[in-house]
Amino acid sequence: MTIHKEGYGIIAVFFLLLTAIDALIYFTIGSGLLLDIFLVATIAFFLLVVSFFRVPKRIPVVGDNLIIAPADGKVVVIEETEESEYFKDKRLQVSIFMSPLNVHINWYPVQGIIKYCKHHSGLFLKAWLPKSSTENERTTIVIEKDDKITILMRQIAGAVARRIVSYSVVGEKVIQCEQEGFIKFGSRVDLYLPLGTKIDVKLNQKVTGSQTIIGRFSD
Incomplete structure (x- = not known):
């Protein structure tokens, strides 16, 4: 291993x-x-x-129009919501809860350029609570795809996880399913996607990082 x-x-x-x-x-x-x-x-x-x-040894699933799971875990949120940190508009949120038994690596769900990366100090509430997205210790990463589609990925600490590691650097070009970082002892990863994105997963579905297709960008 x-x-x-x-x-x-x-x-x-x-x-x-x-x-x-x-x-x-x-x-x-x-x-x-x-x-x-x-x-x-x-x-x-x-x-x-x-x-x-x-x-884990995995062969990444990639595709220019695909959004690939950034973490192992269970889908706990699929909803339209207001993203208040960067976009400040309506987005489609998909959240994955990582238990302590999951692999804790995070992967880039798409390829593109890092436009924004910021770490926020905060609380350590249970990661499945909705307010953990804005009140917990977290790191926000914004990726602009080559065709100008932009998504936001947020690593969130929880009651057990107390250390978020992100390798993102603003201006850097990243590859889909390349390692983005690590959340020590599990927690949660949120994705904020453009409205109209076709979602391929369901609530409570278990997903595998770098393997499961979360959704597809609309034409």
Whole structure:
């Protein structure tokens, strides 16, 4: 299994911490059933932490007219709404909730030029709440496609996720399904698409980042 670079430091810290806990228990109570239970528990927890940072082997699904899922997870919002940070008009919102068990990499849903990228400090409300989109810790990225269609992607931290990583740089050309960033321990990704976009997913549908077609731009 390949480990994402964002996990190297955290995995090392947890390894040292859990090893120290097991050593302390050994020198305190010695060997026996209780020590065996602690060893099994700490090994299982360490493997869970490692799995948070796994990098799956996938062949990306691409298409100039397609919007590809930017994250693994479940579709929790499909609705027309007002986007107040950048567009300041009506857009079609599609939101994907990432659980702690999902892959935590984020991918670019389309190719184009990064026109805007801004990180906002905020709260750590549960990510499925509607107000988390505007009140939580988040990073907003706007991508202008080659044919001048513009979409907005927003990474949102949640009650567990406390660290958003974005590789976006304003003015940079990005490739569809290239890695955009990482949300440590899961959370949510919102897409704001032009009105009239044909949506191919349904509420509560599980989607796979860089694989599932979210929708198609109208001709």
